[in-house]
Amino acid sequence: MQPLVGLIMGSKSDWPTMEHAAHMLEKLGVAYEAKVVSAHRTPDLLFDYAKTASDRGLKVIIAGAGGAAHLPGMVASQTSLPVLGVPVQSKALSGLDSLLSIVQMPGGIAVGTLAIGNAGATNAGLLAAQIIGTFDEGVRKAVDEFRMTQTQTILDNPDPKEQ
Ligand SMILES: Nc1c(C(=O)O)ncn1[C@@H]1O[C@H](COP(=O)(O)O)[C@@H](O)[C@H]1O
Numbered sequence: 191m192q193p194l195v196g197l198i199m200g201s202k203s204d205w206p207t208m209e210h211a212a213h214m215l216e217k218l219g220v221a222y223e224a225k226v227v228s229a230h231r232t233p234d235l236l237f238d239y240a241k242t243a244s245d246r247g248l249k250v251i252i253a254g255a256g257g258a259a260h261l262p263g264m265v266a267s268q269t270s271l272p273v274l275g276v277p278v279q280s281k282a283l284s285g286l287d288s289l290l291s292i293v294q295m296p297g298g299i300a301v302g303t304l305a306i307g308n309a310g311a312t313n314a315g316l317l318a319a320q321i322i323g324t325f326d327e328g329v330r331k332a333v334d335e336f337r338m339t340q341t342q343t344i345l346d347n348p349d350p351k352e353q
Pocket residue numbers: 199200201202203204227228229230231254255256257258259260261262278
């Protein structure tokens with residue numbers, strides 16, 4: 191299946207976080223490609239990836255990085271596809287460095303910044319699916335079903351003392 195979402199990250203060490211985005215995309219039936227691309231360590235690859243992304247059929251890019259997390263902003267500078275940035279939790283500063291590196295973009299180049307860590311990656315996958323769902327009926331239905339099931343699960347078991 192043609193990948194619609196590009197899931198990129200600065201290092202293989204980001205995968206335990208970014209796999210949460212992958213799981214959500216899989217759950218919602220969205221085809222994606224996953225790859226390590228780094229603004230710092232593989233700058234030529236980053237430019238090539240971002241510049242060709244739209245022509246290759248991608249519709250959304252999820253970019254996760256930790257520490258001096260320049261990847262999402264630099265990708266956004268090279269493509270007009272929506273870029274969702276995931277701040278990976280760093281050891282030294284618990285991801286606050288990643289968050290601030292991604293969120294405070296200058297006006298005119300946009301990155302949609304998610305929460306730090308696993309929940310941010312999960313929601314990046316969900317948000318990417320919601321964007322795809324604006325033109326893909328199957329994905330829109332999968333998102334609606336996911337949300338209904340989530341709500342019903344809570345309504346069916348509201349007692350906090352019960353598992
Ligand atoms: N922030 C970036 C970028 C980038 O922004 O291009 N490339 C790698 N990194 C980050 O460096 C951290 C440590 O990487 P290593 O574990 O490989 O040393 C990772 O969280 C990665 O996202």
